Amino acid sequence: MVDVGVARERPREGMSVLENHVTSSVQRKGNGHMPTQGYEEELRSERDYVAGLYTRLDAERARAKDQYSAALRGRDGTAMEREDQVRALGKAVQRLEVADNGLCFGRLDTLSGERSYIGRIGLYDEQNEFEPLLLDWRAPAARPFYVATAANPENMRRRRQFHTRGRQVLDFTDEVLGRPDDGERGDAALLAAVNAPRGEGMRDIVATIQAEQDEIIRLEHPGVLVIEGGPGTGKTVVALHRVAYLLYTQRERMERQGVLVVGPNPAFLNHIAHVLPSLGETNVVFTTAGELVPGLRVTAEDTPRAARLKGSLKILEVLAAAVADLQRLPEEPVLIELADVTVRIDAATAEWAREEARGSGRPHNEAREVFREIITYVLTERAIARIGKDWLTRDDREAWEQLREDLVDELAEHAGFAAALDELWPIMTPEEFLAQLYSSPERLRAAGADEALGRADGDAWTVSDVPLLDELIDLLGRDKPVDQSAERERRAEAEYAAGVLDVMVSREDMMDDEDHLFAQDLLYAEDLAERFLERDTRDLAERAAADRDWTYRHVVVDEAQELSEMDWRVLMRRCPGKSFTVVGDLAQRRSVAGATSWETMMAPYVPGRWVYRSLTVNYRTPAEIMSVAAGVLAEFAPDVAPPESVRACGVQPWSRRVTAGELPAAIEEFVRDEAGREGTSIVIGPPGVPGTVPASATKGLEFDAVLVVEPQQILADGPRGAAELYVALTRATQRLGVLHQGPLPHSLTGLTEIGAPVSAGNSL
Template identity: 70%
Template sequence: MSNQGYDEELREERAYVAALYERLDRERAAAQARYHGALGQTEVSPGEREDDVRCRSREAARLDVADNGLCFGRLDALSGETSYIGRIGLFDAENDYEPFLLDWRAPAARPFYVATAARPENMRRRRQFHTMGRRVLDFTDEVLGRPGDAERGDAALLAAVSAPRGEGMRDLVATIQAEQDEIIRLGHAGVLVVEGGPGTGKTAVALHRVAYLLYTRRERMSRSGVLVVGPSPLFLDHIGRVLPSLGESDVVFTTTGGLVPGLRVTAEDAPEVARLKGSLEILDVLEAAIADRQQLPAEPVPIDLGDVVVALDADLVAQARLKARETGLLHNEARAIFREHAIELVADRVVAKIGEGWLTPADRLLWADLRADVLDELAAHEALTAALDGLWPCLTPETLLAPLYESPRRLEAAGADPALFRADGTAWTVSDVPLLDELVDLLGRDDAEERAAARRRAEAEAEYASGVMELMKLDTEELDEDVQLVAEDLLGAEDLAERFVERDHRDLAERAAADRDWTYGHVVVDEAQELSEMDWRVLMRRCPSRSFTVVGDLAQRRSAAGATAWGPVFAPYVGDRWVYRELTVNYRTPAEIMTVAGALLARFAPDARAPESVRACGTRPWSRRVADDELADAIDDFLRDEAGREGTSVVLGPPGVPGTIPAAAAKGLEFDAVLVVEPGRILAAGPRGAAELYVALTRATQRLGVLHRDPLPAALTGLAEAGVPARSGHRRFL
């Protein structure tokens, strides 16, 4: 194409995209008007109004997020038809809803991602726009179906993956590759496992799959939302912009430590303790710990009824406990049965003692009357109530687990490993979360207490409403007899109380995040190799439909409780009905850096295959050995050098090294430049350390440096010695 022809087409594309933005602005204004109209509705019920407001709010939000990069490409079909591809769909309502802009998730947009020279999908040309804000800067064309062309034109892709990183993760919707698109649109409704090495885009693929599923299964999934589980809050901040930028907001982002609403997690356990808590064997410990709290009195407890005293002893309590356990009810639900039988047994002893010498069971009516009176007295007996509550207490997950950790005796009684002991049982760790969640279902709820609380709330609301009714009464002396009315003639106190019930104005994501019993339509698990068997039990409870997108890399596993293979993880829940896909191309890490990381991977995971880098950056990684008193200055030099460049940088190291963040905290993140400090100390943690160093080495998209005081690890030394000296004080790897 000549320069003149290119310029003319660029003007035309700019005009078309500008028209799309004008239409977007009109639709946005109309959506805002509908939203405000829904807020002001008075002719519908409060519930209907809230539903309408939420719907209109989502509609407005969908249009708001499309402002940046609204249209990013165009397809020209062999038939002569032209389609523009973008973040959302825009249609001509006056012309049979002909599309002005195709949503990237629509089936008609799929050739934009999968068409190749060999398989053009009936397309003649693919055009990709490079935009800034609302302006098209330029475009790149790929002519499809021409013999000898590459499998896919890489100009737009390489420009995107080589661009400097910002504060958050960017979506890849404009540059999705064929192998990624196949996974995103996969029709499998159950568990999908996507494995890939660093930089293969598995996280972005998972998030775009969520957007695709919410688009194609909107009616079902919008009622329940999506849960995204990531390895750290830093990672969640990094990815948190992707789904909103694709028009999806009914998503809850959390770590495994946040799966129990309201729980404050303060630490991680030591690897061995995490392994013990993550194993399914801990279920036996929890059940035994519950049974241990259903106690027998060490000494008889005297129950004084004034004229008579009887003993609440171990034999009596054992009988009541057996009756309660035989019901099969959960601990808190069986409390009422235990209390009822214990009181009946105590009553029988009281009646027998009162009637000793003159009353026999043959005197049935007198016996029954006396027993009924005694039962009433015992039901209100404070000492008996306190004794029974102590022997079979109402437990929460926290009041069971914290005392268990703090007591060597209780740990032994539950058959637990002594390593679980800690002085402060309430210093909750990430590994405690699945145990606390499990205990909700193992303990059950105290229905009697919940009913009493509900009754107290209803009575308080009715009392409040009655007060309002009094204020609403009309002064009958000022009204004609024919129109004398009081408020009660039109509305009862209970009806009015209903109107004073607090409405829940939170959006779906807020409500779901605060509700432990919420079940999701789909769950995404990132860095899934780190999750324990107990973590998976929590997640399976959150998604009974077993609709999961699971992404991870077994070679990067650092948790002692994590997965070593995918099959055993999912077999208990879906058998072999799960699908596996692998991503093999590294779009993030340049070949120069992947050579270094691949050598390390070959040492600690020889069966794993490093992903193939799609590009080179032209900058070789460097290493520098420093003295103890030079380390801080060397880190400052790196940061000062990077401050003058565009993009992001980070310094990673082992825990406790000043000026660094732990290598494990960078999982899932990416930076333009990375400095790895003391790789030998990171490796010293064994297999876990090797995985952490592999993660650290593969975070950079452009530049990688290594600072070390001790000799370089063996996997890096050979590369360094074979390198070519660079500027003073540095060595370059091959």
Template identity: 70%
Template sequence: MSNQGYDEELREERAYVAALYERLDRERAVAQARYHGALGQTALTPGERETDVRCRSREAARLDFADNGLCFGRLDALSGETSYIGRIGLFDAENDYEPFLLDWRAPAARPFYVATAATPENMRRRRQFHTMGRRVLDFTDEVLGRPGDAGRGDAALLAAVNAPRGEGMRDIVATIQAEQDEIIRLGHSGVLVVEGGPGTGKTAVALHRVAYLLYTHRERMSRTGVLVVGPSPLFLDHIGRVLPSLGESDVVFLTTGDLVPGLSVTAEDPPEVARLKGSLKILDVLDAAVADRQRVPGEPVPVELGDVTVELDAGLADEARREARRSGLPHNEARPIFRKHVLALVAERAVAKIGEGWLTREDRGAWADLRADVLDELREHEELDATLDALWPELTPETLLGPLYMSPRRLEAAGADPALFRADGSAWTVSDVPLLDELAGLLGRDDSAERVAARRRAEEEAEYAAGVMDVMKLDREELDEDVMLVAENLLHAEDLAERFVERDTRDLAERAAADRDWTYGHVVVDEAQELSEMDWRALMRRCPSRSFTIVGDLAQRRSAAGATAWGPVLAPYVGDRWQYRELTVNYRTPAEIMTVAGALLAQFAPDVRPPESVRACGVRPWSRRVADGELPGAIDDFVRDEAGREGTSVVIGPPGVPGTVTTGAAPRAGGFATRNPRNPWIPPSAAKGLEFDAVLVVDPARILAGGPRGAAELYVALTRATQRLGVLHRDPLPAALTGLAEAGAPARAGHRRLL
């Protein structure tokens, strides 16, 4: 194409995209008007109004998020038809809804991602726009189906992966590759496992798959939403903008430590304790711990009544306990059954003792009357009530598990490993969360008192409403005979009372995140290799339909309780009815850095092949050995060098080093937000799933020595950089890195090339 022809087409494309934005603005104005109209709607019931408001709010938000990168490409078919591809769909309502812009998830948009020279999908040309804000800067054309073409051009992809990183993960909607698109659009509705090494885009694929599923199954999935589970708050902050940028808001982001609403995780278990808690064998311990709290008295307990004293002994309590357990109800829900049977058995003893010599069971009426009187007295008996509370206490997961950890006797009675003992029972760890979640089901809730209170409130509200209606009544004698319309002709007292019921105005994501019993239409699990058997049990409970997208890399497993293979983890829930896909291309990590990480991978996981990098960055990694006193200054040098560059940077070092930040920190452009900016560290465990332009890895030998999975942690640390990698070490370099360091020449004084 000549320069003149290119300029002319560029003007035409700019005009078309500008017209798309004008249409977007008009639709946004209409959506906002509908939203405000829904807010002021009075003709609907409160429930209908809330539903309408939420629907209008979602539509307005969808159009707002579409503003950035609205249109990013065009397809020209062999038939001569032209289609523009974008973040959302825009249609001509006056012309049979002909598309002005195709949503990237629509089937007709698929060739934009998968067409190649060998399989052009009936397309002649693919055009990719480079935009800034609402303006098209330029475009790149790929003519499809020509002999000698290797396939889809890499200009847009390489521009995206080489671009400086910002404050969070970006969507890849404009640069989805064929192997990624296949997974995103996979029709399988059950469990899908996507495995891939560092930089293969598995997280982005999982998030775009969520957007695709919400697009294709909107009616079903929007009612219950989607849960995305990640390894840390830092990771969730990093990926949190992707789905909103694709117009999806009915999504809850949690770590496994957040699965029990309101619980605060403040401690970390040693690897062996985490392994014990993560195993399904802990279920027997929990069952036994609950049973251990259903006691019988060691000595008979005297129950003093007005006319007689009877004893509550072990035999009587055990009979009531067996009856309650036979109900099969959770502990707290079986509690009223236990109490009821104890009272009945004690009452029988009391009646027999009171009527000794003058009353027999044959005198059924007198026996029943006396028994009823005794039961009334027993129900008001404070000492007996306290005894029954002690024998079968009402428990919460926290009040059972915390004291269990603190008591060697209770641990022994439950058949638990003594290693579970800890002095502070309420110092909750991530490994405790699935146990607490399991106990919530084992214990249940005794809500009988709440039901009684709710019934009383409803009666009081109805009574109040009836009084209001009495006030509203008109004197019928003052009305014309033809106008006999009064308040009670329009609504009943119960209807009026309903209008005073407090409504839940939270959106779906807020309600779901606060409700432990919420079940989701789909669940995404990232860094899934870290989850224990108990974690999986908790997650499966939250998705009865077993609709999961699971992404991970077994080679990066850090947790002692994590997965070593996918089949054993999934078999208890779906058998072999799950699908596996693998991503093999590294889009993030340049070849220079992946060579370093690959040498380490070959040592600790020789059967795993590292993903192939699509690019080289031209900057070779370096290493430098420093003394203890030189380390702060060397880190300062790195921070100072990177402060003048565009993009993000981070220092990754072993946990426990002064200055290491918590996993709640958030990345910021040009550096890393920490509590100690002079020493901006994060541990390798907090770096999982993140990416930065520049990474400084400190003390790799100490990372390796940090535990049985130290090699995996070092592998994670080495593969976070998209452009520049440096290594500072006080101890000799690990073997995999030493050989590489000796192979090159220093880049400048004080630095050694790792390649």
């Protein structure tokens, strides 16, 4: 945040109009025309109050830790109840642990003179639990801190913002509200945040949420919320703060199932991973679309044509036809030689069994049991008729049933019969099935599939394969149905053991020192529990991430414009309640199978249950850089208005033309110069250029300085090259440079061409 001393100084040259307005606004309103002595006294008072909040926080933290330790040793209630209590108290401790940094960041004064302090969590008076000492930023009473303006003060007289370091209040700035002639909110804290050098990860914006963002964060909509915004509008961080808000207002329901956050790549997930924990929320699973099937490893990339085919819902017809093609009829009767007779599986028998199996409604692997039962019935009937034709009648029921039982047992152990079943109705995992389909032109033709789906290495998985494999889990079913009954038996034994242990522990208090028999019983119960009760000690996020069948209370999807129709089918399956926060920008779409409109993607799943909100203010990209990117945007998306930047940085983006031999040295020079500066930097270029990363790998990320290499090649690389270049240009928060060998694209304007080598003396 900007401190009062800095705010009183003369604005530096190169400041934006908004920065100059904020500086003069804080100078004019900064401490309400408070004399220096009065300001110092007020600052001491605020420091004392915040110090008291930290004392209260420490006491709450100590109390929570004591309760947690006691719960670990406790014996009241059932084992499950004790486990739930331990986990709940553990989460309470975690929330208190993250509150140290920026515990209190502001104060609101009402027209009637009441004061409310706003912070990262809520704290209450120890003697009066209904008396708030600190309001949680998500509480309804804290909302004016984010939305009140001079023209619309929300019944507030003053908004005070603290500048802190650790537990110390360094200074504060005030805004006196209710003066329409003073204009809109001059947010020194916001400008300090957007101008600050970038770190390794995204920061929360809990102290600087803007009114446009706050409205979306607090939106009470039970269905799908689509948030669209251009680069730098803060749509990702708004979505994450919305999750924190929902966890605050619906904690019991949300925590039982958790939240899933889906991002475009691992680098992006690493970038945002700290935001929710910093707000005290941990029941969140972070994943990419390529990781939605646990244990699968994506190693390849589809051609655009294959990606488009796999992303369309029409692929469902191909998968269903390919599964049906597995369920075959014998071209010639299959002979099964038993001990006393030879029987055969003919096409008519297999067809009857196939119809019964398909009619069962079970997935393919599970329906095989129906297929096997029908085949077994027919073969045993035929065998009995031939074996007992001279001596056995149906009136001899006992002998008939005994012979049937013997034949059923013989078929169950018969290798030839098992091989026939595997040929006519094979059990397959989704991975085996899809790998064989891709590598077999014959099977692709039989399923009516496009030849573009074929590939030699069938199990070289791509991101587009993930929704198909997920679909096949339901089409094929589990590959070992018998294991499910075994798992049910194991769980039943575990529950029984837990019950025995609970009973024994509840009686332990009645045991005296000489009751050795009971002590032995107790040890037996503990041993039983250790043998059978394999308690899952993983936290919710770990359990959910490893379980394909886990369903979430809420799902956040970032860079959602890249998801295909099949991707959405997977995600909707993960959230039966259809509670989503969807974040994206159609203008940045790279995937050929991605969204061209939100209506197309949402209507099949949540007709009438999705709402759209847009973010229009660019908090990240300075005006100088955004004007360059806007030229590219106008070229490929002329109907899309670029977001309006809130600031200028005073540094003009530059370009430099180099030869092929000069390019590596120019890249190295940029990297070397930026290494000596505070903040982060990156070099973005087309595939194949050493020392660069593709724009697609930087989606959602931000850097202080960006060097874009060979923009013309980026434009030429695929059908969405213009969107790639737009993404590359809008990653920078301070400095942007461009290196090019040929002429610059005509859409790339507003760059200052420099001829001298790039160095620290140039305006980078």
